[in-house]
Amino acid sequence: MNILLISTFEGGFQPNTIATAATPLIKAGFDVSILDTYVEGIVEEKISGKDLVAISVPLFDAVHAGIEMAKLVADKNPKAHITFFGQHATINANRLAGKYSDSCICGEWEQPLTLLAKHLSGDKQDKLPGVLSAEQAVKGEVIPPHMSRNHLDIPSRHLLPPLYKYPQKQINHLLESEEIVGSTEIARGCHHKCLYCSVFAAYGGKVILVPEEIVLQDVRNLVEGGMTHLTFIDADFFNAKYHGIKILRKLHQEFPQLTYDFTTRVDHILENKETLLEMKDLGVKFITSALEFPSEEVLDAVAKDTSVKDIEEAIRYLREVDIKLNPTFIMFNPWTKFEDLTTFRSFIEDNQLGDIVDPIQYETRLYLYKGSPLLHKDSIKKLDLEEHEFHYDWKHPDPKLDELYFEMLTPAEEGIFKRCCLKC
C-alpha cells in the first residue's frame, strides 16, 4: 500500500505532525511519502498511485488548505482513501468526514492511522478506534478522541524538506541572529482549560508526555539536519514539572551550543523561578507566553486563571534573569473596551515591551472556531455572530473597535502566524 502524508501549514516550522505519523506506518511495512505544500507547493505527481492520502490539520489555519488538497486528491486520484488527522481534525471530524474525506482521525493519530492503513490493505480490523468513517459522520455519530500513552516514536524527519527551508523571522529577530530553527515537543495536550483554546477543545485537559529518549533522539536528528536553535512547540513546556528541565540538562551536555525557546503560562513562570534560572544557563533564550490582554475582565472571560499583577511580575522576573519574553495577545476580543486600548499602550510602555512585541500581535483577533468551549459562554452567545462552515465571525458590541481592527489589518503574509502559540 502506498501512503501519502500531506501537510499544508504548521506555523512555518518543519511539519512535526506528518513526521510523527510516518514512523509507525513505515514500521508496519507501508510505503510512505510526504508532501509539504508550504515549501514544495502542490506537486500533483505525488498524489497519483497512492492508496491512502492522510492530510494533517494541526492548526485552524490548515483546515481550508487541507480541504483544498482533499478536493484535488479526490479529483486526480478518485480511488485513494482520503483521511484527515491532527488537532483540528479531532475538533472538526464530523464536519470533514463524509463531505471532504472518507474518514477522519479523532485524537492521537499514530495508532488509528496505522490500523486504518492495515484495514484498507486487506488486513481487516474488527474495530478502528479513533477513526470516524464517512458513513458514521453522515449518520451524525460522534466518536471519542483516541488517547493512549504508549504510541509515540521518533519522528521520521528524513522524509521532510530540510530545515533551512523554514526560516523563522520573529525567532531571528528575538535572537538577533540568523538561525536554522527546528522544532519538537516533549508533551501533547495541556492540563489547563482556557476557554478559547483548541488544545483544550481537542485534549479536554489531558496531557501525554513524549518519553525522554524519543525527544533526545529527535533532537540529535534535528542537529544532524543543521539545526542551531530549537523551539519546543508544546502548548505548555511545564505540562509536567520536571520533564523539561531533565531533557534540557541532557541536551545541553550533548549540544552545549544549542539554544532554545518554549511556550509557557505566566503562573508557571512564577512557580518555576529557580528552574528558569538554571534553564537560562542551559541555553533557553526566550519564552513565549500568551498574555491575552492586560485586563482582569478579559483574563477572567477566557478562564486564564492569572492576573495582570502576575503578568507584570513574570515580565519583571524574566528581565531579571535575562530570558527574553515573546508576549502574545488576543488584542481584539469582545470584552475589551475602547478605553482599554489606552491602558494597553501604557502596559506595553511601563513593561518595556515595545521593542520585542511582534507587530502582528497588535492585530490578533479572537477566533471562534466551531467546537470552541467559548461558544457556551453567555457573553459570546449574546454577540452578533455570523456562522461559517468552521467558525463564527463576531461583531464587537462597540463598532469603533471593529472599525479600528479592519483599519489595522495587514494582508496575510506567507508563514506569518497570528495565534498565541503553535498549538492554539
Ligand code: SF4
Ligand atoms: S491557552 Fe495555553 S495554557 Fe491555556 S489551555 Fe491552551 S495551551 Fe493550555
